Amino acid sequence: xxxxxxxxxxxxxxxxxxxxxxxxxxxxxxxxxxxxxxxxxxxxxxxxxxxxxxxxx
Amino acid sequence: xxxxxxxxxxxxxxxxxxxxxxxxxxxxxxxxxxxxxxxxxxxxxxxxxxxxxxxxxxxxxxxxxxxxxxxxxxxxxxxxxxxxxxxxxxxxxxxxxxxxxxxxxxxxxxxxxxxxxxxxxxxxxxxxxxxxxxxxxxxxxxxxxxxxxxxxxxxxxxxxxxxxxxxxxxxxxxxxxxxxxxxxxxxxxxxxxxxxxxxxxxxxxxxxxxxxxxxxxxxxxxxxxxxxxxxxxxxxxxxxxxxxxxxxxxxxxxxxxxxxxxxxxxxxxxxxxxxxxxxxxxxxxxxxxxxxxxxxxxxxxxxxxxxxxxxxxxxxxxxxxxxxxxxxxxxxxxxxxxxxxxxxxxxxxxxxxxxxxxxxxxxxxxxxxxxxxxxxxxxxxxxxxxxxxxxxxxxxxxxxxxxxxxxxxxxxx
Numbered sequence: 254x255x256x257x258x259x260x261x262x263x264x265x266x267x268x269x270x271x272x273x274x275x276x277x278x279x280x281x282x283x284x285x286x287x288x289x290x291x292x293x294x295x296x297x298x299x300x301x302x303x304x305x306x307x308x309x310x
Numbered sequence: 311x312x313x314x315x316x317x318x319x320x321x322x323x324x325x326x327x328x329x330x331x332x333x334x335x336x337x338x339x340x341x342x343x344x345x346x347x348x349x350x351x352x353x354x355x356x357x358x359x360x361x362x363x364x365x366x367x368x369x370x371x372x373x374x375x376x377x378x379x380x381x382x383x384x385x386x387x388x389x390x391x392x393x394x395x396x397x398x399x400x401x402x403x404x405x406x407x408x409x410x411x412x413x414x415x416x417x418x419x420x421x422x423x424x425x426x427x428x429x430x431x432x433x434x435x436x437x438x439x440x441x442x443x444x445x446x447x448x449x450x451x452x453x454x455x456x457x458x459x460x461x462x463x464x465x466x467x468x469x470x471x472x473x474x475x476x477x478x479x480x481x482x483x484x485x486x487x488x489x490x491x492x493x494x495x496x497x498x499x500x501x502x503x504x505x506x507x508x509x510x511x512x513x514x515x516x517x518x519x520x521x522x523x524x525x526x527x528x529x530x531x532x533x534x535x536x537x538x539x540x541x542x543x544x545x546x547x548x549x550x551x552x553x554x555x556x557x558x559x560x561x562x563x564x565x566x567x568x569x570x571x572x573x574x575x576x577x578x579x580x581x582x583x584x585x586x587x588x589x590x591x592x593x594x595x596x597x598x599x600x601x602x603x604x605x606x607x608x609x610x611x612x613x614x615x616x617x618x619x620x621x622x623x624x625x626x627x628x629x630x631x632x633x634x635x636x637x638x639x640x641x642x643x644x645x646x647x648x649x650x651x652x653x654x655x656x657x658x659x660x661x662x663x664x665x666x667x668x669x670x671x672x673x674x675x676x677x678x679x680x681x682x683x684x685x686x687x688x689x690x691x692x693x694x695x696x697x698x699x700x701x702x703x704x705x706x707x708x709x710x711x712x713x714x715x716x717x718x719x720x721x722x723x
């Protein structure tokens with residue numbers, strides 16, 4: 254499952270985490286990143302990621 | 311007159327012989343005094359004429375008529391020496407890709423059909439090599455039509471741009487490698503582009519079981535299709551370990567079909583315990599397989615780190631200096647050793663107190679990280695999971711503190 258991440262610095266949602274057992278893949282929104290390309294394909298298949306948590310400062 | 315004979319002052323003679331062919335050949339002598347080059351065996355000059363011949367590698371030449379300098383082999387880590395992820399440990403294949411050594415993927419349509427490991431089986435590598443990658447079949451699996459199990463490398467487009475594939479000037483390339491298997495017969499492989507709509511299946515023969523053999527495959531470059539010359543995937547070279555009929559094509563020809571292997575090739579995963587070892591993988595411009603392109607270990611590692619960088623592994627492995635952004639979260643920043651191909655993903659283990667922040671004479675434990683969006687291909691910013699407990703503004707040395715913990719950055723193709 255993917256979960257969106259909001260940057261504490263920019264306040265933008267620009268990372269998505271793919272969480273599996275005992276491992277995390279934290280993926281930046283870079284079109285050249287193949288993990289991000291896989292995420293976009295997953296989205297295109299009609300899936301929806303978990304929403305980002307609200308940033309607390 | 312076929313010959314001109316010039317007699318020496320006291321003895322001997324030099325004979326100039328005309329070739330026994332039609333037409334006129336002009337030989338221009340040097341305009342300065344000196345001694346002309348002598349025999350091929352002593353100078354390394356070979357060929358019918360110096361201007362069109364080759365200089366053997368042993369004499370500092372290229373051994374080919376095309377010549378090359380610098381980045382001869384487009385394969386990175388072809389000697390299988392770098393293994394940042396596993397440090398030589400065995401990996402079981404998944405339905406997807408794993409990386410048994412740097413830059414080489416093992417791709418499967420189904421999980422747990424083989425294991426793959428640097429120096430699996432601990433056999434002696436071919437002379438001049440110290441490492442190889444070894445595949446061991448986990449069962450006698452009968453391939454389904456849509457199955458594929460392959461070992462290969464995706465080459466960045468920027469590193470093959472001079473081959474001009476996809477144009478009328480497409481260059482011929484030669485793939486060479488050392489291979490050893492418990493099986494004999496016809497084995498297969500494939501060249502493909504990023505879109506998967508240009509493919510060239512190839513075959514080679516392993517003649518003797520459990521014996522290293524060097525193979526080479528020369529193919530004319532593809533004059534059709536789109537071959538990326540960007541930081542995307544340029545050429546994907548793979549070796550078949552078992553490919554079903556859906557993804558197998560006729561060897562020796564370019565095709566617009568989506569292939570991953572050659573029709574009729576041996577399935578390694580089809581025999582329980584079968585082995586397939588490979589090293590010395592080289593892809594070079596030209597029609598001749600030349601000697602392996604040994605590069606300094608630091609250079610080879612840096613080439614690998616453009617695609618994967620292991621920052622920390624195991625206990626007491628430093629990651630960087632951070633500071634408490636809030637009472638429950640720490641930012642940590644570090645530079646990457648080389649600019650990565652793209653902004654990398656964070657690939658990290660997660661577990662209770664796998665990591666710690668050394669602060670105020672104690673270790674403040676936390677479970678994992680996430681990447682912050684300000685990360686670039688040159689600099690990484692990590693944010694801890696929200697279970698630290700500190701004072702805003704404090705700084706801390708952040709480190710892995712569990713044997714299973716690791717932090718890696720990946721921008722593989």
